[in-house]
Amino acid sequence: xxxxxxxxxxxxxxxxxxxxxxxxxxxxxxxxxxxxxxxxxxxxxxxxxxxxxxxxxxxxxxxxxxxxxxxxxxxxxxxxxxxxxxxxxxxxxxxxxxxxxxxxxxxxxxxxxxxxxxxxxxxxxxxxxxxxxxxxxxxxxxxxxxxxxxxxxxxxxxxxxxxxxxxxxxxxxxxxxxxxxxxxxxxxxxxxxxxxxxxxxxxxxxxxxxxxxxxxxxxxxxxxxxxxxxxxxxxxxxxxxxxxxxxxxxxxxxxxxxxxxxxxxxxxxxxxxxxxxxxxxxxxxxxxxxxxxxxxxxxxxxxxxxxxxxxxxxxxxxxxxxxxxxxxxxxxxxxxxxxxxxxxxxxxxxx
Amino acid sequence: xxxxxxxxxxxxxxxxxxxxxxxxxxxxxxxxxxxxxxxxxxxxxxxxxxxxxxxxxxxxxxxxxxxxxxxxxxxxxxxxxxxxxxxxxxxxxxxxxxxxxxxxxxxxxxxxxxxxxxxxxxxxxxxxxxxxxxxxxxxxxxxxxxxxxxxxxxxxxxxxxxxxxxxxxxxxxxxxxxxxxxxxxxxxxxxxxxxxxxxxxxxxxxxxxxxxxxxxxxxxxxxxxxxxxxxxxxxxxxxxxxxxxxxxxxxxxxxxxxxxxxxxxxxxxxxxxxxxxxxxxxxxxx
Numbered sequence: 001x002x003x004x005x006x007x008x009x010x011x012x013x014x015x016x017x018x019x020x021x022x023x024x025x026x027x028x029x030x031x032x033x034x035x036x037x038x039x040x041x042x043x044x045x046x047x048x049x050x051x052x053x054x055x056x057x058x059x060x061x062x063x064x065x066x067x068x069x070x071x072x073x074x075x076x077x078x079x080x081x082x083x084x085x086x087x088x089x090x091x092x093x094x095x096x097x098x099x100x101x102x103x104x105x106x107x108x109x110x111x112x113x114x115x116x117x118x119x120x121x122x123x124x125x126x127x128x129x130x131x132x133x134x135x136x137x138x139x140x141x142x143x144x145x146x147x148x149x150x151x152x153x154x155x156x157x158x159x160x161x162x163x164x165x166x167x168x169x170x171x172x173x174x175x176x177x178x179x180x181x182x183x184x185x186x187x188x189x190x191x192x193x194x195x196x197x198x199x200x201x202x203x204x205x206x207x208x209x210x211x212x213x214x215x216x217x218x219x220x221x222x223x224x225x226x227x228x229x230x231x232x233x234x235x236x237x238x239x240x241x242x243x244x245x246x247x248x249x250x251x252x253x254x255x256x257x258x259x260x261x262x263x264x265x266x267x268x269x270x271x272x273x274x275x276x277x278x279x280x281x282x283x284x285x286x287x288x289x290x291x292x293x294x295x296x297x298x299x300x301x302x303x304x305x306x307x308x309x310x311x312x313x314x315x316x317x318x319x320x321x322x323x324x325x326x327x328x329x330x331x332x333x334x335x336x337x338x339x340x341x342x343x344x345x346x347x348x349x350x351x
Numbered sequence: 352x353x354x355x356x357x358x359x360x361x362x363x364x365x366x367x368x369x370x371x372x373x374x375x376x377x378x379x380x381x382x383x384x385x386x387x388x389x390x391x392x393x394x395x396x397x398x399x400x401x402x403x404x405x406x407x408x409x410x411x412x413x414x415x416x417x418x419x420x421x422x423x424x425x426x427x428x429x430x431x432x433x434x435x436x437x438x439x440x441x442x443x444x445x446x447x448x449x450x451x452x453x454x455x456x457x458x459x460x461x462x463x464x465x466x467x468x469x470x471x472x473x474x475x476x477x478x479x480x481x482x483x484x485x486x487x488x489x490x491x492x493x494x495x496x497x498x499x500x501x502x503x504x505x506x507x508x509x510x511x512x513x514x515x516x517x518x519x520x521x522x523x524x525x526x527x528x529x530x531x532x533x534x535x536x537x538x539x540x541x542x543x544x545x546x547x548x549x550x551x552x553x554x555x556x557x558x559x560x561x562x563x564x565x566x567x568x569x570x571x572x573x574x575x576x577x578x579x580x581x582x583x584x585x586x587x588x589x590x591x592x593x594x595x596x597x598x599x600x601x602x603x604x605x606x607x608x609x610x611x612x613x614x615x616x617x618x619x620x621x622x623x624x625x626x627x628x629x630x631x632x633x634x635x636x637x
Binding site: 020021024025027028031032034053092094096097102127129344346348349 | 376380408423441442446458481509
């Protein structure tokens, strides 16, 4: 029997091609692995840079969302999910600018986490100062109308002296304001009384009056602007005594004694107080226009009445009723729609 | 014959077999080698491009980050290949004034803040414009903590737990006219410059640092096409800026073109280029 090298029945053909191929395949594999690692590392760097950009975008979006959506009392903190990340927004009051305005530093911390690396979130922080106005307007006068001529006659009374007693609310009483602010002419006739400091003011043009008052009328009447009671009436008896809600009435409104109440009342159309009405209101009334007030009403408004901010009013006469400035009611009513307004030029990226 | 027995039959390669084996082996080796070379070239190409992209991206991210927070008057000098800026480190608000002393809320970031990074401060007027003064932090900063915080608490500032963010700054320029509510900024003057790379003299790099100081090379591999472009509200489009031309106060847009080029390499790696353009409207410029 013949014994063949290489195993039973086989032949040793001693080739080198297989070994060479294996060796080259190993070399290619090794080079490929190194290449993959480098590309992966670069991709990782690019991913980190991208995540940092995302985190900055999240922080910025959080800042804008917070200031735009803020209404009423400023929250200390808020969290907002945006663009696949989370913005943690915090506020800090840094200054009381006036009895109605506070300056806040709003800081938004944007956190963007790649699900593959949950322990390595990208974080960026941006800040901006913002002014919080607790009143949606400047209290220039107890009664503001964009009429060329306002006549206060008969038993009508308009008074710009603050009726708030000391201590009822911060900074009360407010310095007296004007009785009436109109475009060109304020007259008192036949027993009508206007008082205040000054008694009345005129600013010449519709634009000047609107600018002086600073009321965001278009914002307030926009249906997308949220108010607590939109075209519906609150049950005041069930609300707390100190609750002054924001109410928006779409179109014209002719209030009666049964609709007496308190808060911020926005009438998008014409406010017409019917003859004989005993309507009473505590707070701020904003109206698109005013119908003349006849001689037989007993209406009383403590706070502020501002009308004709969307378009100029015609001449207006008030023959009865009472409008007196009350800073605390005005302040509490205005707080329902208080907004944060970013101070331009104060944005900075934090540490 | 050995010991009278037949020796085992050992068959060798015939010449023909050997030739066939050699030819086949050569073909296999050539195939494998060409695969290896192609793969290696591809790998080199990828590494080249990856490095190029990273350089360009780093440069663009860094420059846009520095430019984003600029306020009006924040551009000190503008040239096609460099820009000198006043980068805000923090912004604050005056909450008390006592003759030449100003009590300021200024969130400097606690331990992260380095006084030697400050080049000066800015004050914002009622119209929203900033006026800048060069000063060392130590020349104006007198105190931080409960003292200044107490003053600011008097005007409604929330100070609990953050008293280190309240400072007393003395002798600020125009301190006679300072009033509560005025905005204050501390800034660092910073140069962003495109120059020949010290690491790779065949390419350009972006340098960053303080004017007059040593600039750090922060991204290499840029090409001649890189540069800065500037825009103002008065002009359409963006333009290169030559020192002394135009009013830098008006710059409200800065574009940075980060262009990179990787040269051809070994194994026939082809050259590649990559360009990223970022246009930054500084957020604090109206």
